[in-house]
Amino acid sequence: MKILVSIDDTDTMKMDGVEVRGTGELSGMIKQAIEDQRWGRCEPITRHQLLIHPDIPYTSHNSSMCFEADIEHVFLKPLIDFASDFLARESTPDSDPGLCVAVTDRISRPGRLIAFGYMAKNYVLTKLAAYNLAETLGIHLSEHGGTGQGVIGALAGAGLRLSGNDGRFKGxxxxxxxxxxxxxxxxxxxxxxxxxxxxxxxxxxxxxxxxxxxxxxxxxxxxxxxxxxxxxxxxxxxxxxxxxxxxxxxxxxx
Amino acid sequence: MWSISDKGEREFTGGKEDWAAVAHIAENCPGFKPDDEDEMVADEAVSCYNCRYRRWTIKSFVCCK
Structure with a gap:
């Protein structure tokens, strides 16, 4: 089955000489792990620009990263567990990471997910709105540190990837x-x-x-x-x- | 070239399309550090627009160095 894996807000700006992995790099590591464990095959990662606004606590550019994977049903839960643990462990301590995993064929109303993605490019949205929509559409959405604000961008990233008309490829x-x-x-x-x-x-x-x-x-x-x-x-x-x-x-x- | 916000942040007054000015600033900035390749937008490798320490704002960017 085809899934979308989207993450956001995993890093902070490096100021003290310590190297910080960007969201793109962490997304690439999750993708690599899926392939290394032979859970499925992954498509390239896309970067999606979201709204720049003073009320949004982004690090420096407010973008999310998403990729599509084709996996067996049995690997869905292990994949979500792995990505959740990975983000909790590897994200920068002061960051607010969010994870979205959407089974493409199970999204009850894909247009609403796409609309959420475009809304996040133009409006300040809330975590509550993101969680409510994810629950309504049957999408996994979880936070793994800090304020968890990254769930908004993670859900939006999945919507924008699903739209087929947003973002540039990583690398x-x-x-x-x-x-x-x-x-x-x-x-x-x-x-x-x-x-x-x-x-x-x-x-x-x-x-x-x-x-x-x-x-x-x-x-x-x-x-x-x-x-x-x-x-x-x-x-x-x-x-x-x-x-x-x-x-x-x-x-x-x- | 820079304005100081209420928070004390330095925001570039030239906006997001003043490619030559930010290349010149970055060339003379000891704090410049290239951001991830995926976040670079300027064709000049050394540019504030490509720096890890720039934070985009609605009209321009803030230098966080």
Missing amino acids: KLKIKAENNMIKAGDICSRVKVDMVKCLEEGIVLQDDDMVILGDHIKPVWLYGKSVLLVQAIDQGVASPACWQTCSKSQLKDF
Whole structure:
């Protein structure tokens, strides 16, 4: 069965010289543990930006991390137990970690979960609202330290991942190509990218379209696909490629 | 370039799109430390926007160093 595993608010800002693991790193460790224990297969992690507001006690950027996994039913409880213990143990002492595990097929009204995700990008929400919705929809939601405020972002992260249209993938892709130039079709066949698309226009590249690879190859989560966004190259530049991958600053709003 | 909030925090007055200014500030800042790659938004590697000690606000960011 397919599940969404989402966590939030696991870290604090490092100020005293002690290394602090970010939420993304902890999410990656949970994902790795699921695969190491052969509980199932996991999809890449997405990062979801939530509202920046003075009334929200985020660390520095207020984002949550989510991934999908395909596991056997029998491993659901062990997985939740493991992730709960892991967050309680590995999160920074002053943080407010939250964990959400949603069985995709069992969510009674998925639209409400997606709506909660988008609400969390635009409004200040409460823990009570998060717990009430999780209970109504049959979703596991738990807190593992501090105020437990991370349950809001954790639930929102699951909703935004489920929406298929929010966030960018954790990490960046490495693609070897001569002169850093490659066909769009080869990108899709070599790495976890389903579609190469123009950032500003609704143009989806054809397999033979040539793309220049920048040093920041990071897909985003759009249309329920891993989409690599590109921009058109100035026509005045003599090159067999008409496209180049987008930079960090161009992807900052995803 | 910086305003001081009621809480005594230093908030950058240039907003979230003044790429050149924050790159210049960070290059001369002994406290700069790169954030996780996933949280970087500036194309310049050394930039306040990419620093572990920046905390985003509605209009800009606060320097927590």
